[in-house]
Amino acid sequence: MTGTVSGLAGTCPAVAFTVGATLVVTNPSTSFSGGQCTGLNIGDVVTAQGTIQVDGTMVAQTVTR
Numbered sequence: 001m002t003g004t005v006s007g008l009a010g011t012c013p014a015v016a017f018t019v020g021a022t023l024v025v026t027n028p029s030t031s032f033s034g035g036q037c038t039g040l041n042i043g044d045v046v047t048a049q050g051t052i053q054v055d056g057t058m059v060a061q062t063v064t065r
Helices: none
Strands: 002-011 014-019 022-025 031-033 045-052 058-064
Touching: 022 045
Parallel strands: 022 058, 031 058
Antiparallel strands: 002 014, 002 045, 014 022, 045 058
């Protein structure tokens, strides 16, 4: 999914943010392209790919800015 980051919370490597209506969470296994986790900001346009959990949350395998 691609969209604008909002509601950014947490500390790298475990951060959570919203893209559209989906909560995206990262963990130590998430790879970041186009910048590191610490450079992620509200308003950035990202593409997140990962696994959607039963509750609708995406556990991101990759995040690209």
